[in-house]
Amino acid sequence: MDVLRGFGILLLCQSTGELMARGFGLPLPGPVIGMLILLLALNLSVVRKPVSAVATALLGHLSLLFVPVGVGVIAHLGLVAQHGWQLLTVIVVSTAIGLGVTAWVLGRMWRLADRPPDQLSSQE
Secondary structure, eight states: OOHHHHHHHHHHHHHHHHHHHHHTOSSSHHHHHHHHHHHTTTTSSHHHHHHHHHHHHHHHGGGGGGGGHHHHHTHHHHHHHHHHHHHHHHHHHHHHHHHHHHHHHHHHHHHTTTOEEEGGTOOO
């Protein structure tokens, strides 16, 4: 029962995010807003337990979630062949940028964590 409740919570968060994005004309996609709503809702134990149950169930079948992507690639194999190098370049560059930003943020956080509490409010 927790899995169904958790799945309902996930769908509710996504739907609410979608409604907010469309209703208010926000520049963020609805699922991103829904994830932010879910992040806030996970502070409540009544939400955390069912979402944890559905997350465990979904992670157990994660490989099945890649099937539609694989079918899409096969269905559009001509486009992949035509633009393969551009796609590969974008994937490699965006991954490198993401890793670089993550490493930079982590370094900044580690430096902040090593400061005494009275120095946390001052800027570097």
